[in-house]
Amino acid sequence: MSKQVVIVGGGVIGLLTAFNLAAEVDQVVVCDKGGLGGESSWAGGGIVSPLYPWRYSPAVTALAHWSQDFYPQLGDRLHAATGIDPQVHVTGLYWLDLNDEAEALAWARREGRPLSKVAVAEAYSAVPVLGPGFASAVYMAGVANVRNPRLLKSLKAALQKLPNVILKEHCPVTGFIREGERIAGVETVEGVIAADEVVLTAGAWSGDLLRPLGFELPVVPVKGQMILFKCAEDFLPSMVLAKGRYAIPRRDGHILVGSTLEHAGYDKTPTDEALDSLRASAIELVPALAGAELAGHWAGLRPGSPEGVPYIGRVPGCEGLWLNCGHYRNGLVLAPASCQLFSDLLAGREPIIDPAPYAPQGRLQAI
Template sequence: MTRYSDITLIGGGIIGLLTARELHQAGVRVTLIERNRIGQESSWAGGGILLPLYPWRQPDAISRLVIRSLALYPSLAEQLIRDTQLDPEWTPCGLLISKNPDIQAAIRWCKDYSIRYETPGLAFFNELNTQPENPLWLPYIAQARNPRLVKSLRQDLGDKGVRIIEECELKSVYTHQHRITEIDTAQGKFPVEQLIVSAGAWTGQLFTRLFPIPAPDIVPVKGQMLLFDAKPDTLRHMVLDEDRYLIPRRDGKILAGSSVEHDQFDKTPSAEIHDKLKNFALALMPSLKRFPIINHWAGLRPGTEHGVPYIGRHPEIENLFINAGHFRNGLAMGPASAELLADLILNRTPRVAPEPYQFSSLH
């Protein structure tokens, strides 16, 4: 028997999962299709800082989604823990930014968006080997542990009856009179009422292969990370030092990241980047020399020209929507991005103005 869905969603990363959750909560029947396993690409690989690096240097369109997401995360984490008993480790441990040559822009951004900021005292730098320049302490900035957030979202959706189909590649798309009518996949054909593409770094490639229409300008941007097997309380807060960072997890492990590489779809970790990240981490925090590196991995971020995602309807296909292109801020913008797309599909009043994320605005 064929199961019909109001929404068919392509892509099971953090954006796809959050979008499916938002629509399901509104009473929409959703089928989520993932070509591999749920959440095993960029969503698994990132660091999980819930703030862009130096957000005052980013377009306002990014900040608006981030600020709305900051407001949504506490209740999201609480609901996931309650309903799944899987803790996404949303942790407001704070972020120390050691060097801010544009400190006035930073303070102005914090004031504009009501983000608490302080000047950190010397004690913040007892374990760090750096030369602070107008340092800034953001005490309420949080992180989430990517793999655990993905796992809890996947469990939550499954428990609530959202249809999830993994290892199911999209093969072809059938259209009639500017509407998608059906998709063909590795697991058969599915009728389509509304189709959302949230395929991360593969979104642009998927459009080029399957749709005879303009494609979103989304390309893969590789990033590599290291994980130190440190002990709890070795580092109590996140540290951003120039273009790299350290992130302490609740169990003490510390991530060091990351690289930005335009390397097509190659996810192979490299010895060169391993050594650069290791040297950065040990130079910034010499006490890490006591702890072994236990993991080194790479992921592919969905890059756009300015890091602003596509969120909205495609202008040429009336039942085709996009939620992709979040670059390195998928977690930071995710809840608000999902809410915004659901607002547009369901004709609700958007909490974030949609214009900057529309296809026409980004081309």
Template sequence: MVAVVVGGGVIGLLSALNLAKHCDVVLLDSTAVGTEASWAGGGIVSPLYPWRYSDAVTALAQWSQDFYPGLGAQLLETTGIDPEVHSTGLYWLDLDDEAEALAWACAAQKNLRSVDITDVQAQVPALGMGYQRAIHMPGVANVRNPRLVKALRAALLQLPNVSIKEHSPVSGFIRDGQRVVGVQTVSGAIMADQVVLAAGAWSAELLRPLGIELPVEPVKGQMILYKCADDFLPSMVLAKGRYAIPRRDGHILIGSTLEYEGFDKTPTDVALQSLKASAEELLPALADAQVVGHWAGLRPSSPEGIPFIGPLPGFDGLWLNCGHYRNGLVLAPASCQLLADLIQGRTPIIDPAPYAPEGRL
């Protein structure tokens, strides 16, 4: 069997890695693998506000959170590239819905609790003053997503039954009656038994010629990056919708904006100034630090942030794995395992019904 995966972000890469255990795989990307949303995100291995999401998102997140440490270790061993799954914990400051968060944690038996703000300041000395309340979840990790996609690409290149074709945009699907039997690219047709669409924010554009209106659209997010001492920030912190994420080498990510600007990925000075203001409010010492990076990416938004995972009705052989919105990195391991289970006819890791395209289009 041959599977074609359209899209080389973390969803496409992990889909290909899972499918390659049982079939030949061709991975296609319109640019270079892993250079869009998967590269641009922050890499928190948790939804920003897990209590605000449906059970469908939570189920994928929980499975993936348990899976990530082993995935990081396996990729380091097989490729020599460390995705740096970094367990720091996360503090939420001055939440409007703190009571709802704590009630969710109690019901879901999550280790999320209220902590005294003086304890937070002792644990995170760089934190700004003026915050009144905090809740904390220990063990929340972040992954260094640019290294994750590099490691996944390297792992795929080691496999003799996988072919990666970069700068190969797909212009259409090849059909035989009701069945999709391949894709058309700039360099010709590629035939397949199964086609997986994992093109993130561009997925709806690719489906439109089939008469399918997929409710996935791009939402721009901008981030900035600082370089500090390795021990400057021991934990992730989040306040007023903005977060700071520490990497092991002292890089600090600040994000992010939410902008409905279509497919425009241009970083703007307005966003830069807004992110710098948030950074300096959270961590005042950053006022004396230089911004060493500023970029934008496009999230694939979807209704309620629930991804589309499963077969596309009326188009046998065409599968979706897209629409992960702000949670592509945290949901990727579970989403891609679920997709592989469905394609290969195994018992799925979780109930696939909430993600099925049927009835949601």
């Protein structure tokens, strides 16, 4: 396939899209307004599962299942290529005191996923630091978390090794080059970049970039704040989740706790109120965190979309323009499947899953 592709946005979706396309096209150029992976992809927790997978539509479930099964080999491939281990860390996940436990178990039976009810004593035995007072537990074996900053570093390093990939950091795209009904490239602060195909993977900023072309893309920034503790390496053996808040262990003993869900525009300022709330949730989940070193507190902007279903495919009426964006809370979860599906569509191959639920056609509004 003889093409030049420009990807607008260098988060995990943009970088993995570039990684997949590099073997298929002549050249890939990735443009990001800041540093690669510096926004939502860096800020997330990296659980390789939606927080409550049974509450999502089949469209999200299909992408999540494919990605969950693929992540270990992606991690191994990137580690082998770059020497940077993304640390796909399989710990399993305990949900505590679910109010829709029956729905969760019915979903697991229907989807064939390894989620089951366990005695709460089993959860306390497996996670001795778990806080008191929890009455019920559901466990999913095999759930991993990926250390997202390391995933981004390994993706960037892998792309830098490819001779037909150009990475342009701190190079905002300011507009699109339009020739009739065709998008023929992008305008950037460094000048025009011509392209046969342009892919919009700009996360929470995707809607703003698309609007001048006459489309309303319902992707909006949704702020999420996280905190990070430093503990011993074996302190927390499994991920735990209760009341919408979670604790994620990294291999080196760092524990992430998140997250808030705030509609505050593009403001990424960490707040004392969120810090206090997250710390309280952390201590309720794992009381020993009260005495742990607080190693970080930050905020990121999720690309909020209706029902969390991403937009993957051609933009109607704009030949040469594609979307791979709007993953909301699950960009890291869904990235492998989303980017493989996108590559299949661009190459005209049989797609890994039915692309219809993600197609922009019929989901965008003309302005």
